[in-house]
Amino acid sequence: MITKTFFAALALTGALAAPAFAQDGKSKSDAEKTKTTADGMTTKTKMADDGKMKVKGKSDAGDKMKAKTKPRQGDAMGGSMSTTTTSTSTSGVMVGGAMMTPDKDIVDNAVGSADHTTLVAAVKAAGLVETLKGSGPFTVFAPSNSAFDKLPAGTVNSLVTPEMKPTLTKILTYHVVPGRLTADQLSNGQVLTTVEGEQLTVMKSGSSVMLKDAKGGMATVTIPNVISSNGVTHVIDTVLMPAK
Incomplete structure (x- = not known):
């Protein structure tokens, strides 16, 4: 791009x-x-x-x-x-006005994106920073700020409170899949088991990738293959929700 x-x-x-x-x-x-x-x-x-x-x-x-x-x-x-x-080669992918580079981990890349301030705040509130800075590798489907804005009013403010930490952690880990899966490794109908334990279903047509969550919600990958030192991030336009 x-x-x-x-x-x-x-x-x-x-x-x-x-x-x-x-x-x-x-x-x-x-x-x-x-x-x-x-x-x-x-x-x-x-x-x-x-x-x-x-x-x-x-x-x-x-x-x-x-x-x-x-x-x-x-x-x-x-x-x-x-x-x-x-x-002949590229240094990274531009996301939210910042260059995401393979020499940084998933968290360090995410904090540079102006489009992912809500996600970064949520990761911090859930205590998942050190986990996502670990060796992994991880595949992260990263909702943008506009994706969080689609949630009912007050949802984000509620989720980042201490008493909601277990629920927030469950939602965020539902966006993480073990391993490093680039867009070309995802296929139509593929079922991904998340770190949270429930599954996501890949719906792919050509280069377009969508994810179906456990409640039937759909998210579209808007920026694929943001490579980090400990995995890969795909930006999505909707927050995915586990069944429980």
Whole structure:
């Protein structure tokens, strides 16, 4: 998704603004080539006489990208560019305005998402932070803030109270499946046994993945395959409910 162009955009920004980056990193150039190192990204840029530009980038984490740009027809040098990018690897997935990266665990990635503040608060209230920071691996179906907003008014405020901790824990662990299951490993009709003990049923059509809970409720995976160091998270648009 967005991540396929993230490093390309970062590298192009560095390439087109090399003097500014030079204050924080290292750069060297000749008549047509520029090499810039800043913010953990090394970028090599080659400019041709006709205005075409080739950019290669590599981060300290080993992520690589390649990009080519050329002036749009009729534009002068330095004008608007059209860009074609290809990425040989990606650093993560953008969720809630933050980049979720494989070097962080499930919890550390989740706390960066502006779309999962309710879930993070619930995980803390249930005392599940250390569990989900464990070695796992886990597959987590993570309801967004808007998913919690679908619940009856007052439900979330009630669930995070100390006396409701057992119920909250039951609901949250119903969203966790042992093992690391990416979207391509889920199949239509597949039954998943959750950490809570009850089951979820996968309903899949093409690349679309939905989950049916024990009460017949349905949730759609809106962002799949958010890889963390101890598992994988799939963002869903509805809170799943166990039968009991």
